[in-house]
Amino acid sequence: MYTRSGELVTISRVNLKGRWKFLRSLRFRIMLIMILMGIIPTIVVENVVVQSYENRAVSQRSIIVKNQSDILCNQLVSLGYMEDPANEVINGEFNMLTSIYGGRILVINKDYKVIRDTYDLDRGKYLISQEVIDCFNGVETSQYDEKNQYIEMTVKISDPESVNKDVVGVMLISVSTLEINTSREILEQKGTMILAIIVVLILVFGYVLSGILVKPFQKITRSIEELTDGYLEESISVPDYxxxxxxxxxxxxxxxxxxxxxxxxxxxxxxxxxxxxxxxxxxxxxxxxxxxxxxxxxxxxxxxxxxxxxxxxxENSIITDLLSLVKMDKKAADLNIEMTNINELLELVLKRLRPIASKQNVELILDSFRPVNAEIDQTKMTLALSNLVENAIKYNNPEGGWVRVSLNADHKYFYVTVADSGIGIPEESLNHIFERFYRVDKSHSREIGGTGLGLAISRSAIVMHRGAIKVYSKENEGTTFSVRIPLVYIA
Ligand SMILES: Nc1ncnc2c1ncn2[C@@H]1O[C@H](COP(=O)(O)OP(=O)(O)OP(=O)(O)O)[C@@H](O)[C@H]1O
Ligand SMILES: [Mg+2]
The missing domain is CATH 1.10.287.130 (Signal transduction histidine kinase, dimerisation/phosphotransfer (DHp) domain)
Incomplete structure (x- = not known):
């Protein structure tokens, strides 16, 4: 861009580096939050639904099989099956039950001997498992083996005629849960499909919404870029948020x-x-x-x-002044801070200026109210105060006047005032005298001599010390500059 002075200043466009730029954008984060907020509840709900379906289906299946087995067990005893396992009616019922539920039934007698196996594999063998023993002791079991997809249960065969309803045998039933698992898988597939649809919807919706949300920020970037390309005069306004x-x-x-x-x-x-x-x-x-x-x-x-x-x-003195100003413009770190006796410093300043003062017939007075020691940069502070006293002498009454320098302090600051009986400064100039090259009355100032840099230098030096300078003046009566500097330098 071109500044008003016509110099070319190149300002590169905002162009962020990095491959993962989008991942760091507000837009991506909004989308991510929306996706997480949509997906997590869906996954949780899906899992709860599938799991409760499975639990319910398995327990219903167990109840039905158990009921049918109970009926069968009663028939077993009444038809004397335990003694003669060749009963056609019962075997028919066994076959029906196992074919409906895709299972296997073992009937075990009191001697733990398998008297009937619908698979015909273990007939005549002995089966002494914990569940069978428990069942003989009256505790029936029912277990769901999710991995191998079957329910295994033991049902006691008890003799209703006997006094204690003695357990005369155990029926070991396993039923397949394959179709429960198939239904579960179908449910899961549907859930995944719903999830995918939700993700797609959120992506589309999130893209649009996040675009709307971040638009004002893009507007700011664009406005700033337009500004850097164009004029400093304009200002930007994006009051959306x-x-x-x-x-x-x-x-x-x-x-x-x-x-x-x-x-x-x-x-x-x-x-x-x-x-x-x-x-x-x-x-x-x-x-x-x-x-x-x-x-x-x-x-x-x-x-x-x-x-x-x-x-x-x-020319030489202008260049010297400019150089001191440039030095003052540097960082405060360049200060060479030392504990200094301010009374002595002021005496020295006045001693150096006394010849000029007496040449101009100006009386120079120093009022030290108390001894003051402070942490300052001696060279810069001397320059700052010398400029003030020099002005007070220079712009004094041609018929002879006075300059009164006073030094005082409290627990935090020391104060120097430089008062004169001189020509004073018009009110409209008071705001400008600290500006570089500003001189109140060019023609008058020309005969007195100076470049208008003195006060600018003084103020820079004082500000570097975290101090303050003020001026009070009345035309044709006199001027007072008052300076306040911290006793302890604050870096
Ligand atoms: N004590 C004073 N009484 C009256 N006018 C003053 C006084 N001090 C400063 N001025 C006015 O403020 C102007 C700026 O002062 P400043 O010290 O910055 O510059 P200068 O004295 O003109 O030049 P130099 O750079 O040599 O100091 C002066 O030109 C003068 O008009
Ligand atoms: Mg001056």
Missing amino acids: LETELITDAFNKMLSRVKTLDDSRQEFVSNVSHELKTPLASMKVLADSLNMQENVPVEQYQEFMQDISEEIDR
């Missing part, structure tokens, strides 16, 4: 700060060029006029050379 409004507000604030910085930088650059060119222009005029004349008298040469030398001094 409270959050986006807060972001754009913060951005606009930053933007206006950038604008201010840009303005002051441009003004500074143009002022610097102007100020540096002025002495050069004077020197050029002086040198040219000497060159164009023939037989210039020595006195005129000397006079012009004197003027040129003064302009060089002026």
Whole structure:
């Protein structure tokens, strides 16, 4: 983009690196949450439904088989099957039961001998398993073997004629649950299909919804990109959400700060060029006029050379001031903090300036109310305070006046005030005197001399010390600068 000064500033577009860019997006997270919120309950419900179907089907099957077996057992005893297992009626019923439920029936007599096996495999063998023993003791069992898909149960054959209803045999029945499992699988397949449909629906719905939700944020990015491509003058506004409004507000604030910085930088650059060119222009005029004349008298040469030398001094002092300003602009880490006696420091400042003061017929007074020691950068603080005192002398009453410097402190800060009986500063200028190159009255200031950098340097130095500077002034009466600096330097 081009700033107003016309310089080319390249600002690369927001272009995030990384292959997994989408995974980090708000949009993806919204979709993920929606999918999880849709899928987890569906899976839970599906499992509960399938499991309860299976439990119910197995227990119903067990009850039916048990009832039929009970009836059979009664018939076994009454028809004397335990003694003669060749009974056609009973065997017919066995075959029917086993063919309906796809199972196997073993009848075991009191001697644990298998007297009937519908598979004809174990007839005549002895079967002494825990379940059979339990059943002879009156405890019938029923177990569901989910893995091999069958229910195994023991049913006691008891003699209704006997007094204690003696157990005369045990019927061991196993029934297949294959079709229960088949139904269960079908249910599961349907569940999976429903799940897949739900996922697809959520994906579509989530994509659309998340798109709507993140749109204002995309709007912000687009607005900022348009701004960086275009003008700093505009501001952005995306009031869709409270959050986006807060972001754009913060951005606009930053933007206006950038604008201010840009303005002051441009003004500074143009002022610097102007100020540096002025002495050069004077020197050029002086040198040219000497060159164009023939037989210039020595006195005129000397006079012009004197003027040129003064302009060089002026140029030099501007450059020195600029360099100190640039130094002040650096980070506060560059401060060289030392515990310093401020009373001595002020005495030294005044001692150096006393010759100028007496030349101008200005009385210089120092009021130290108490001894003050503080952590400061001596060079920078000396420069800051010297500039204030120098101004107070420079802009004083031509008929002679006074400058009063006072030093005081409390438990946290020390205070320096520089008051003078000088020409004062007009009210409309008070807000500008700390700006670089600002001088109240150009023509008047020109004869006094200066570049307008002194107060800017002072203020930078004071701010670096986390201090503050204030000015009070009345035209033709005098000016007071008051400075407040923390006794202990806060990094
Ligand atoms: N004590 C004062 N009394 C009256 N006017 C003042 C006083 N101090 C500063 N000013 C006004 O503020 C202006 C800015 O002061 P500043 O010290 O920044 O620059 P300068 O004195 O003109 O130049 P230099 O860079 O040499 O200090 C001065 O030109 C002057 O007009
Ligand atoms: Mg000054």
